[in-house]
Amino acid sequence: MKNILKPVAAFVTGLLVLTSCNNSTKQSNSKSGALASNIAEKVYVSPGEHDEFYAFISGGYSGNLTVYGLPSGRMFKEIPVFSQFPTSGYGYSEETKPMLNTSHGFVPWGDSHHPDISQTNGEIDGRFIFINENNTPRIAKIDLQSFETTEIIEVPNSAGNHSSSFVTENTEYVVAGTRFSVPIPQRDMPIKDYKGNFQGALSFISVAPETGDMDIKFQVLMPGFNYDLSHPGRGKSHGWFFFTTYNTEEASTLLEVNASQNDKDFIAAVNWKKIEEYVNNGGGTMMPAEYAHNVYDEHTHTATSTIKKEVRVVNPTDVPGAVFFLPTPKSPHGCDVDPTGEYIVGNGKLSANLTVHSFTKMLDAIENEKFDGEAYGIPILNFEDVLAGTVEQPGLGPLHTEFDDQGNAYTTFFISSEVVKWKVGTWEVIDRKPTYYSVGHLTIPGGNSRKPQGKYMFAMNKITKDRYLPTGPEMEHSAQLYDISGDKMELLLDFPTHGEPHYAAAMRADIIKERSKKIYNLEENNHPYAAKSDADTKVVRDGNEVHIYMTTIRSHFSPDNIEGIKVGDKVFFHVTNLEQDFDVPHGFAVLGQNTSELLIMPGQTKTSVWEPTKVGVWPFYCTDFCSALHQEMQGYIRVSPK
Ligand code: CUK
Ligand code: CUA
Secondary structure, eight states, rough: GGHHHHHHHHHHHHHHHHHHSSSHHHHSSSOOOHHHHHHHHHHHTTTTTSSSSSEEOOBTTTTTTTEEEEEETTEEEEEEEOOTTTTTTTTSSSSTGGGGGGTTEEEOOOOOOOOOOEEETTEEEEEEEEEEETTTEEEEEETTTEEHHHEEEETTTTTOEEEEEEOOOTSSSSEESSSSSSSOOOOOOOOOGGGGTEEEEEEEEETTTTTEEEEEEEEEOSSSOOEEEEEEEOGGTTTTEEEEEEEEOOOSSOGGGGGGOSSSSEEEEEEEEHHHHHHTTOEEEEEEEEEEEEEEEEETEEEEEEEEEEEEEOOGGGGGTTTEEEESSOHHHHHHHHHHHHEEEEEHHHSSSOOOOOOHHHHHHTTOOEEEETTTEEEEOHHHEEEEEOSSSSOOSEEEEETTHHHHHHHHEEETEEEEETTTTTEEEEEEEEEOEEEEEEEEETTTTSSOOEEEEEEEOOOOOSSSSSSEEEEEEEEEEEEEEESSSSEEEEEEEOOOOOOOOEGGGGGGGGOOOOOOOGOOOTTOOOOOGGOOOOOETTTTHHHHHHEEETOOOEEEEEEETTHHHHHEEEEEOOOSSSTEEEEEEEETTSSEEEOOOOEEEEEEEEEEOSSSEEEEOOOOOSSGGGGGOEEEEEOOOO
């Protein structure tokens, strides 16, 4: 949200003071006993019982993805995605380092914003979850059996990969729009020559139906606007994708408010089916572009990184009828398509009203060629021709909209710090509830699909202020859970989130619960340094490199006394966890190692590198309390002089 603050900063501050002092805050902070216990019951999950929904909440500048249960608001896991994670050794172990490789080299951090779960026929299927990295543009895929990141693809020609990672209704594509336009290809040129020279790439990354393998099928090279957010068409609008834009003035500096001169920016409507057909018939051109494609193989337990050298680009004016601009007021941020696929909501973040476009009207206008000029050869439709309706004065600073399964929409208003429920089609406001404070995204389980699962909505707030015990200037952000089963929303729970959650994806737990107890079969472990039994363990020297094939199982390491190592050696501990019980990882750490520990899942092999600098006898041990004899899981390594 940071990018919108400038013109409204004073206003925001004022409103914050207001919302934090109004009656509803007091009320929510001091529920009377009976009322509070009534609400408590709705979020209470008895010991041993499970939550009804999974919520996958983006970790923002933590670069990761966190897993929560709803309605309890309990955090179950942090899945490392774009950042090194010492807890498990992700990005530290030899096997996982390649996951963080890019065409810029090893990038151990990321900024993730928008997770989206794979779909089949417009319904959440729970196979994979995708998430974007803004800063060094990448898209990651997480397997929802193992809850591990299994693929990361870098997005070339993109910059500020914000308008992603949303999937089409059969997960044909995961789509990544660019926030910044840049010189394409990148080159040395004056920044002030931005206008007319920079471009924005909208990337359509295909997802193979069986394996889920990602590949950049094509990029549409658009005019040099900022592309903020996007959403797939669904149902009747399946085959289209919609992107909000701002800075259609193409200003290189936003120091003045000059990027908001235009009363209306655009929603770009892209007929990807048409472009796909064009590409399948050989359309588009291959252009040089370096990008990394990193894949984790669950049999070798090892990631490999390949740098690709070219990408297919498409000029939208070469495919008539494929791309159109829908004028949309006041720098639209979120771009949200309702479950029927008919309505496209443009959340004009500097606006008091909410603009909703009609897909049917859009098609009519296109068919009758009713255009209001063009931008760089792309037809602009008439605002009135495509407008379905306006939600009048619902709040201030609309950002994002989600939908329930009853024909209602819920929009967040950052400036007035509230969620507003309104009726799709009649545009009447039904209810509004304050959020504490300054809400960004909101999520309803199954919200971004044809079949929202309803029941709960949670708001992800940007400012925590007084919601929790203070923890210094840095506090976890605050999410708030609302019951949306009635006409009126009811605030049930505050819960802290990790990093900066932008968006979250959520779904019914029963979709994946039974298959998410992944065990890696030891028999199928093809890691080149695996030791599948104590008999396979050995120490192999190759020059100054020493490879130690180790096993770990309750309650010993093998070997556990290692000699013959010298200062200046490079020691590779290849540790195979022989366990085949669900949920028995072992850890590995050696005194003085300048990398992280390893956490090895049952059936896996993971490798830690150690370059000892001091002579001595150094202990190693298991870091994960695994049995009554956990403390007995230890050993020594002797380091002799060079
Ligand atoms: S968002 Cu990324 S700047 Cu509204 Cu999806 Cu917060
Ligand atoms: Cu193995 Cu503790």
